[in-house]
Amino acid sequence: MSQHVAKAYREELLLLDHKIAQMGGLTEHNLGRAFDALSNQDLQLAEHVILSDKEIDRLQVDIESQVIQMIALRGPLAEDLRHILGALKITGNLERIGDLAKNIAKRSRATATEQYPKPLMGGLRNMVDLALSQLKDVLDAYADRNADLALSVWARDEQIDAMYNSVFRELLTYMMEDPRNISFCTHLLFGAKNIERIGDHTTNIAETIHFLVHGTEISTDRPKNDDTTKPANDPRDQG
Amino acid sequence: MSQHVAKAYREELLLLDHKIAQMGGLTEHNLGRAFDALSNQDLQLAEHVILSDKEIDRLQVDIESQVIQMIALRGPLAEDLRHILGALKITGNLERIGDLAKNIAKRSRATATEQYPKPLMGGLRNMVDLALSQLKDVLDAYADRNADLALSVWARDEQIDAMYNSVFRELLTYMMEDPRNISFCTHLLFGAKNIERIGDHTTNIAETIHFLVHGTEISTDRPKNDDTTKPANDPRDQG
Numbered sequence: 389m390s391q392h393v394a395k396a397y398r399e400e401l402l403l404l405d406h407k408i409a410q411m412g413g414l415t416e417h418n419l420g421r422a423f424d425a426l427s428n429q430d431l432q433l434a435e436h437v438i439l440s441d442k443e444i445d446r447l448q449v450d451i452e453s454q455v456i457q458m459i460a461l462r463g464p465l466a467e468d469l470r471h472i473l474g475a476l477k478i479t480g481n482l483e484r485i486g487d488l489a490k491n492i493a494k495r496s497r498a499t500a501t502e503q504y505p506k507p508l509m510g511g512l513r514n515m516v517d518l519a520l521s522q523l524k525d526v527l528d529a530y531a532d533r534n535a536d537l538a539l540s541v542w543a544r545d546e547q548i549d550a551m552y553n554s555v556f557r558e559l560l561t562y563m564m565e566d567p568r569n570i571s572f573c574t575h576l577l578f579g580a581k582n583i584e585r586i587g588d589h590t591t592n593i594a595e596t597i598h599f600l601v602h603g604t605e606i607s608t609d610r611p612k613n614d615d616t617t618k619p620a621n622d623p624r625d626q627g
Numbered sequence: 628m629s630q631h632v633a634k635a636y637r638e639e640l641l642l643l644d645h646k647i648a649q650m651g652g653l654t655e656h657n658l659g660r661a662f663d664a665l666s667n668q669d670l671q672l673a674e675h676v677i678l679s680d681k682e683i684d685r686l687q688v689d690i691e692s693q694v695i696q697m698i699a700l701r702g703p704l705a706e707d708l709r710h711i712l713g714a715l716k717i718t719g720n721l722e723r724i725g726d727l728a729k730n731i732a733k734r735s736r737a738t739a740t741e742q743y744p745k746p747l748m749g750g751l752r753n754m755v756d757l758a759l760s761q762l763k764d765v766l767d768a769y770a771d772r773n774a775d776l777a778l779s780v781w782a783r784d785e786q787i788d789a790m791y792n793s794v795f796r797e798l799l800t801y802m803m804e805d806p807r808n809i810s811f812c813t814h815l816l817f818g819a820k821n822i823e824r825i826g827d828h829t830t831n832i833a834e835t836i837h838f839l840v841h842g843t844e845i846s847t848d849r850p851k852n853d854d855t856t857k858p859a860n861d862p863r864d865q866g
Contacts, residue, residue: 456712463702473695480719494856558809567803574799575856577813578820617733617814 395463404454404475405531411447411479412527415486418444419433419586422493423516426579427509434496444486451479451508474600480588481596485523488582488589495575502572508562511555512576515583518548522590529594534558535601542594542606548587555580556616636701643693643714644770648834650686650718652727652764655759657683658825662755665818667722672733676728683725690718695862713839717769718844720828720835724762725830727821734814739840741811747801750794751815761829774840787826794819795855852854861862 418437425434431565455476458464464472468544556601559580561575598606628636646674659675664673694715697703703711761780768776797817798812 389639457707459698459712460704460708464697469695469699473698476715491856498856560813561811563802563813564806567806570809571799574802574813574816577816581817581820617730617737 396562397468400454400458400462401468401471404451404458404472405529407447407451407454408475408478408482409449409527409531411444411482411492412523412530414440414444414447415482415489416523418486419489419492419516419523420520422489423513425496425501427491427513429498429500431496434493436501437493441486441490448479450484451475470600470603474596477596478593481592485586485589488586491582492579495579497576499572503584504572508559508573508576511551511558511608512580512583515548515551515580518544518551519586519590520585522548522587524553525572526593526597528592529597533597535598535599536595538597538601539606542591542598545587545591551591552580552584636707639693639697639701640707640710643690643697643711646690646693647714647717647721648766648770650683650690650725651762651769652722653679653683653686654728655766657725658728658731658755658757658762660729661855662752664732664735665738666752668739670735670739671736673732673739676732680725680729683722687718687722690714691838696860709839709842713835716835717832719841720831724825724828727825730821731818734818738811738814742803743808743811747798747812747815750790750797751819751822754787754790754819756789757783758822758825758829761787761826765829765832765836766838771841772836774837777836777840778845781830781837784826784830787823791819791823794853844864 394577418440421433425437434558445543455472458472459469462473522544525537526541528534529541548603562569563573595606598604655680661676663669664676694711697711698708701707711768712822761783764776765780767773795816798816800814801808834845837843
């Protein structure tokens with residue numbers, strides 16, 4: 389490969405990472421705003437988020453076509469091929485996170501006019517705060533190729549799952565106490581599940597980073613703690 | 628490329644499609660069994676499904692590493708590159724469908740001992756039946772590179788969305804009628820959402836096939852009809 393071609397190739401790899409960072413930043417921004425729209429019953433903000441998800445989708449299409457072009461033109465090998473295919477995976481996860489944030493924003497439409505007990509939103513807010521900090525860390529880990537930071541993101545996903553389990557049970561209690569809460573709480577249940585899924589996609593990105601840096605999978609099983617599918621009378625749920 | 632190498636290359640492409648077919652067949656099988664486990668409250672079957680999802684995951688890892696190897700060794704171009712990256716996308720969608728089927732099976736654990744009015748399951752059964760027929764068609768469309776069949780799968784996803792909307796409202800009604808239904812219905816709500824998502828992933832596969840065959844995106848917007856996030860007092864919901 390001539391020096392000129394090698395330089396152009398390096399620049400393409402940098403551009404790829406730049407687009408991932410841009411897509412990640414927008415996704416993070418949208419998730420925060422989606423939750424604000426839901427909790428403040430701010431329909432205008434919700435519509436902004438829904439609309440700007442198209443920009444995230446556009447970036448994914450852009451990254452995908454750059455990946456195809458680079459594979460066809462550069463014939464990447466070993467580490468570079470891992471880099472390029474890693475970016476392809478990460479862009480897929482970011483697109484899904486964007487979609488899930490959009491779904492949270494959409495739930496504002498169904499809930500904007502409903503009265504609800506304010507403490508209801510507390511559990512969700514904690515989940516979103518953690519999901520946002522995880523997303524920020526995983527994007528930093530990608531930019532710096534920091535496998536240790538990626539591993540700590542991966543391990544911390546358990547906490548989001550634990551929060552989800554507690555929010556799930558709390559919302560069910562509200563629904564049983566007063567049937568007028570059912571519709572609103574159902575939307576929050578889906579919102580909570582969306583955040584839990586965002587945590588999973590963030591974990592997937594962490595796994596990809598680990599593979600990029602070390603060339604091996606994370607060796608232990610991924611922490612997975614959605615125990616809301618356990619029997620309702622599971623003794624672990626008592627008290 | 629020598630004749631020998633060209634033959635080996637063709638065989639690798641065939642092997643890739645063979646693995647996709649195998650993964651798709653297993654996913655279809657698991658979805659049907661997951662629903663049977665849930666509706667018949669058959670915990671043993673549920674555990675079978677949960678366990679056999681690992682085989683689906685294993686196939687994905689296998690396909691991904693074959694893709695990386697083929698890109699590195701064969702330097703695929705144009706149509707072949709589209710084929711290989713298409714397989715990579717489809718395997719990702721199938722893995723998610725497998726996961727969602729596993730989630731449905733897992734809900735059996737939480738609901739196996741609960742009494743529930745049998746008609747409750749009817750709406751979900753219709754959804755699963757359609758999702759299964761869509762999945763079968765999209766796998767056939769991939770095997771035969773039949774873009775027309777893929778397009779008809781893509782268009783029919785609206786029907787799953789419409790069913791989901793009606794199941795969502797029906798389940799909410801049951802919950803409001805009798806708080807003892809809340810826990811069970813919540814699990815069914817998530818189950819219904821899982822099937823709706825399976826429809827989306829099937830649609831994604833249809834889009835990939837269209838791109839494989841024609842080299843262009845499907846030109847109209849994807850039908851998307853989850854209107855459960857519309858305001859609860861939307862006039863379209865009355866009567």
